[in-house]
Amino acid sequence: MSCIYPIGGGKGGIGKSFIAANLGVLLAKQGNQVVLVDLDLGGANLHTFTGMTNVKTGMEAFLDKSVKNLKEVVVPTNIHNLSIISSVNCSMEIANLSAAQKNKVINALVKLPYEYVLLDLGAGTNYNTLDFFLSSYEGIIALTPEPTSVENAFKFIKALYFRKVKQVLGQNDFKLYSQQVEMNSNALEVTSQVIDTVLEKDPEKGEILLQELQKFKFKFIINQFRKTVGTKLGEKIEKVCNKHFYSEFQFLGNVCYDERVHDSIFSKNIFVNKYSYSVSAIDLSHIVIKLQGNRESSSPHTLGRYERL
Amino acid sequence: MNDYKKMNYYEVLEVPVNASFFEIRHAYKEALSVYGEDSLSTYSLFSEAERETLLKKIEEAFQTLMDEKKRSDYNNQLVKNGEADPDDLFRDYNKNSIPIFLAHNAVDKNSFFKKVKKKVGESSIQKLSREILETELIAGQDLKKLRQAIGIELEDIFEVARISISILKAIENDDFQNLPSLIYLRNFLKLYAEILHLDPEKVADSYIINISLLQK
Ligand SMILES: Nc1ncnc2c1ncn2[C@@H]1O[C@H](COP(=O)(O)OP(=O)(O)OP(=O)(O)O)[C@@H](O)[C@H]1O
Ligand SMILES: [Mg+2]
Numbered sequence: 001m002s003c004i005y006p007i008g009g010g011k012g013g014i015g016k017s018f019i020a021a022n023l024g025v026l027l028a029k030q031g032n033q034v035v036l037v038d039l040d041l042g043g044a045n046l047h048t049f050t051g052m053t054n055v056k057t058g059m060e061a062f063l064d065k066s067v068k069n070l071k072e073v074v075v076p077t078n079i080h081n082l083s084i085i086s087s088v089n090c091s092m093e094i095a096n097l098s099a100a101q102k103n104k105v106i107n108a109l110v111k112l113p114y115e116y117v118l119l120d121l122g123a124g125t126n127y128n129t130l131d132f133f134l135s136s137y138e139g140i141i142a143l144t145p146e147p148t149s150v151e152n153a154f155k156f157i158k159a160l161y162f163r164k165v166k167q168v169l170g171q172n173d174f175k176l177y178s179q180q181v182e183m184n185s186n187a188l189e190v191t192s193q194v195i196d197t198v199l200e201k202d203p204e205k206g207e208i209l210l211q212e213l214q215k216f217k218f219k220f221i222i223n224q225f226r227k228t229v230g231t232k233l234g235e236k237i238e239k240v241c242n243k244h245f246y247s248e249f250q251f252l253g254n255v256c257y258d259e260r261v262h263d264s265i266f267s268k269n270i271f272v273n274k275y276s277y278s279v280s281a282i283d284l285s286h287i288v289i290k291l292q293g294n295r296e297s298s299s300p301h302t303l304g305r306y307e308r309l
Numbered sequence: 310m311n312d313y314k315k316m317n318y319y320e321v322l323e324v325p326v327n328a329s330f331f332e333i334r335h336a337y338k339e340a341l342s343v344y345g346e347d348s349l350s351t352y353s354l355f356s357e358a359e360r361e362t363l364l365k366k367i368e369e370a371f372q373t374l375m376d377e378k379k380r381s382d383y384n385n386q387l388v389k390n391g392e393a394d395p396d397d398l399f400r401d402y403n404k405n406s407i408p409i410f411l412a413h414n415a416v417d418k419n420s421f422f423k424k425v426k427k428k429v430g431e432s433s434i435q436k437l438s439r440e441i442l443e444t445e446l447i448a449g450q451d452l453k454k455l456r457q458a459i460g461i462e463l464e465d466i467f468e469v470a471r472i473s474i475s476i477l478k479a480i481e482n483d484d485f486q487n488l489p490s491l492i493y494l495r496n497f498l499k500l501y502a503e504i505l506h507l508d509p510e511k512v513a514d515s516y517i518i519n520i521s522l523l524q525k
C-alpha cells in the first residue's frame with residue numbers, strides 16, 4: 001500500500017514542484033521506492049526539477065489510451081529509487097480532464113506499486129486539482145510567508161471543504177443548503193455556515209459530514225521562509241486551523257529561501273543533492289523525518305492512503 | 310468554523326482549567342498575536358466583525374481569569390453547567406510550577422532572581438531605588454513604578470512570594486480598604502521589598518505610615 005502525498009496550495013510559484021521533487025529525492029535516498037507524479041497538466045515542469053530534459057513517455061499515453069496501465073508510463077530519473085510520471089507531453093486539450101478521466105487517473109494512482117507517491121498539483125482551485133488533493137487524507141499545502149499566499153492557502157482549504165461537502169451531500173442537497181447561505185468572500189464564514197445549516201436541518205447527514213472532514217490530516221509547509229518572518233508563524237497557523245476548522249492540521253516546517261534553488265534548476269542539478277548541507281536542504285530533511293514519524297504513529301485510516309471518495 | 314462563541318474562557322485562551330496566572334497572561338499575549346488585526350497567521354481568515362468578536366472574547370476571558378474573585382465565580386458557573394470537573398478546577402491552580410518572567414527559557418525561580426538581580430544593577434534602576442528609599446513616605450505607586458521598571462509582573466511576585474494578586478494590587482493602589490490586617494501587611498511589604506532589592510524594614514515602616522496618613 002502506498003502513501004500518497006498530494007502537494008497543493010492555491011497560489012502559483014510558491015514552490016510546490018520544488019518541494020515535491022526534493023522530498024521525493026530525500027525519500028528515495030533512504031531506500032524507499034518513490035514515484036513523482038506531475039498533475040499540473042497545463043504547466044508540467046516537475047521533470048525539470050529532477051534534472052531531466054526530455055521525457056519519452058508520460059501521462060499523455062495513459063490518457064489517450066495508448067497504454068492501459070499507469071505503471072507503464074513511469075520513467076526512472078537519474079536518482080536511484082526515484083521515478084516520475086511526467087505530463088510534459090500532455091497537450092493543452094488534455095489539460096482539461098473530463099470527470100471520467102480524472103477518476104480514471106485517481107483510481108490508477110492508488111494502484112501504483114510504490115511506497116511513496118508524491119503528486120505535484122497545479123495552482124488554483126479547479127475541480128481536478130481539488131479532487132487530486134482530496135485523493136489522500138494527508139495532503140500537503142504549501143505556502144510562503146506573505147499575506148497573498150496565506151490568503152490563498154485559506155481559500156484553498158475552503159475550496160477543499162466545499163468540494164468535500166458537495167461530494168458527501170450530493171448535488172441536490174448541496175444546492176438546497178448553500179442556497180440558504182449568504183455567499184460572501186470570507187472563506188471561513190461561508191464554509192462554516194453551510195456545515196452549520198446541514199447540522200441543523202439534517203443532523204444525521206451533518207454528523208456524517210463532520211466525520212468525513214475529521215478524517216483529514218492536512219499538512220502544511222512554509223516555503224521561501226526568511227528569518228525576518230516570525231519563526232512561530234507556522235505554529236500559529238496550525239493552532240488557528242485546528243481551532244477553527246473541523247480537520248486536523250499539522251505544520252511540517254519552514255523551508256528557508258535560498259537563491260541557489262534557482263541556480264540548481266538552471267544547472268539541472270537537484271537542489272538537495274548539490275547543496276545537501278544548505279539550511280534549506282536540512283529543513284527539507286526535517287520535514288521528511290516528521291512525515292515518517294506520522295506514518296509510524298498513525299492509525300491505518302490516517303495513512304496517506306487513498307480511499308474511495 | 311468550530312464555534313468559538315460556544316467556547317468557554319479556558320478554551321478561548323487554550324489553557325487548562327487550573328492554569329496559573331502566568332500561563333494565562335502568556336496565553337493571552339499569544340492569542341492577541343494570533344488574532345490581532347495585523348497578524349499574518351490569520352490574514353483574510355476572518356471578517357472584520359468576526360475578528361472583533363473574537364478579540365472581545367479573548368479580552369473578557371483574560372479579565373475574568375486574572376481576577377481571583379471573578380474566576381472563582383466563573384468556575385462555579387462552569388461546574389454548575391457541567392462544563393468542568395470540580396476535581397480539576399479545585400486542584401489548587403496556584404501550586405503548579407510555572408514559567409516565571411514569562412521568558413520561554415526561564416523556568417525556575419532561580420533564573421527569575423538572577424534576572425531581577427541583573428536588572429537591579431543597572432544605574433537607572435539604582436537611581437530609582439535610591440529616590441524611593443530617600444522619601445519619608447513610600448506610596449504604593451512608588452513600588453509599582455520600580456517593579457515595572459525592573460520588568461516584574463504581579464504574577465511573578467505572587468509566584469515567588471505567594472502574595473495574592475488582589476492584595477498586591479491593593480498595596481500598589483494604597484487601597485487601604487482591601488489591605489490585610491497590619492501584621493500580614495507588614496510581612497507582605499517586606500517580602501515585596503525584598504524582591505525589589507529594597508530595604509524591607511524601611512519600606513514596611515514608610516509604607517504603613519503613609520497609609521495611616523491617607524486613612525485619616
Ligand atoms: N526555498 C526556495 N528558495 C528560493 N527559491 C525558491 C524556493 N522554492 C522555490 N523557489 C523558486 O520559486 C520558483 C517557483 O517554484 P515552483 O515552480 O516549485 O513553484 P510552484 O508552486 O510549483 O509553481 P506553479 O504553481 O507554477 O507550478 C522556482 O523557480 C524557484 O526558483
Ligand atoms: Mg509547479
